[in-house]
Amino acid sequence: xxxxxxxxxxxxxxxxxxxxxxxxxxxxxxxxLFWYVQSPGQGLQLLLKYFSGDTLVQGIKGxxxxxxxxxxxxxxxxxxxxxxxxxxxFCAVSGIGGANNLFFGTxxxxxxxx
Amino acid sequence: EAGVAQSPxxxxxxxxxxxxxWCNPISGHATLYWYQQILGQGPKLLxxxxxxxxxxxxxxPKDRFSAERLKGVDSTLKIQPAKLEDSAVYxxxxxxxxxRAFFGQxxxxxxx
Numbered sequence: 567x568x569x570x571x572x573x574x575x576x577x578x579x580x581x582x583x584x585x586x587x588x589x590x591x592x593x594x595x596x597x598x599l600f601w602y603v604q605s606p607g608q609g610l611q612l613l614l615k616y617f618s619g620d621t622l623v624q625g626i627k628g629x630x631x632x633x634x635x636x637x638x639x640x641x642x643x644x645x646x647x648x649x650x651x652x653x654x655x656f657c658a659v660s661g662i663g664g665a666n667n668l669f670f671g672t673x674x675x676x677x678x679x680x
Numbered sequence: 681e682a683g684v685a686q687s688p689x690x691x692x693x694x695x696x697x698x699x700x701x702w703c704n705p706i707s708g709h710a711t712l713y714w715y716q717q718i719l720g721q722g723p724k725l726l727x728x729x730x731x732x733x734x735x736x737x738x739x740x741p742k743d744r745f746s747a748e749r750l751k752g753v754d755s756t757l758k759i760q761p762a763k764l765e766d767s768a769v770y771x772x773x774x775x776x777x778x779x780r781a782f783f784g785q786x787x788x789x790x791x792x
Contacts, residue, residue: 572722598778598779600779608785609683609684609771609782609783609784609785609786610723610771610773610781610783611783612779612780612781615779615780617778656722656723658779660778660779661778661779666711666728666730666735666775666778666779667725667728667735667736668713668725668773668775668779668781669725670715670722670723670724670725671722672721672722673721673722
């Protein structure tokens with residue numbers, strides 16, 4: 567079945583520590599890949615996107631993600647987490663069947679401790 | 681640039697009642713999405729419009745949910761009759777390019 571999987575429901579990191587959030591997809595072809603962030607009281611916001619080309623993509627707020635075709639993964643990383651990064655993070659895919667659709671994973675909640 | 685507007689922000693209804701949500705997308709965005717986000721879960725796509733035509737409504741419970749997009753701009757999502765399990769945040773988003781969707785603040789529906 568086609569799916570987007572985020573294995574970690576909740577992650578806690580210390581401020582200043584590095585962060586990696588996992589995302590795996592299961593589709594016949596490589597879809598377009600995205601990371602969105604949902605902060606408390608705010609709407610979903612696009613962090614970064616991958617369509618093709620360079621497998622390491624840079625996003626806003628110091629985030630980056632790496633596409634690994636062999637692992638069907640698109641993990642989100644940040645070298646040094648700030649307290650304001652505490653939020654819910656969603657991996658998403660688009661382009662399934664050529665349509666401008668957009669499907670989300672189940673999300674990972676990030677808690678940042680001082 | 682104005683964002684995606686949704687109303688109301690909050691709604692509490694009793695089961696079996698009806699409710700409607702309204703969305704005004706960003707001007708010029710041809711694609712409009714409605715998502716249902718149950719607490720602790722990711723957004724689930726209910727329906728996708730391209731202009732005023734439906735592209736995907738495979739996950740819309742059509743026996744109780746309906747949606748329309750007026751003249752390819754504003755959209756309404758209706759639930760009739762509501763069930764307890766419909767309690768969720770209903771998100772509207774619009775898009776001009778693949779995957780880059782702009783989301784509204786959502787409508788939090790509580791069915792009691």
